[in-house]
Amino acid sequence: MKFNQQLTISNDHAYLAQVRDLVSKGVTVGQFPGHYLNRLQIAVDEAVTNIIEHGYAGRPRGSGSIDITVEVNDVHFKIIIVDHGLSFDPNQMSDIDIQSHVAAGKAGGLGVFLMRKIMDQVDYQYQVGKKNQLVLVKLRGKV
16 A cells, blocks of 8 residues: 655656656555545646746756655655745645636636645745755545
């Protein structure tokens, strides 16, 4: 029931399929409830996409790296994402009123909202000029 694997990708959307595959493998090998798979993939996809588009904004594709670690045990499914792009603390964002957001015709800007709704814990830490670390945790057995 335990799974621990790391993947390093560059700041390129072309690698998102590998990230989704890692999440899928973590669910399967770690025997995490399969009904969480799609939601976990969405949360991780949003996090990595935000890093590519915002953390590495203005930098050429392939010039930055993103380390993704998936840890699964009897208690949780944990994703640790580390990058060296611009820092951004999702905890500083207020919650979105989804109905107002949609009514205003906005299509983007829901990444942090989705991560918070899907995951049980969203923890962000950074060291200025060094690295950003985002930890997403889904507890086993919580809906």
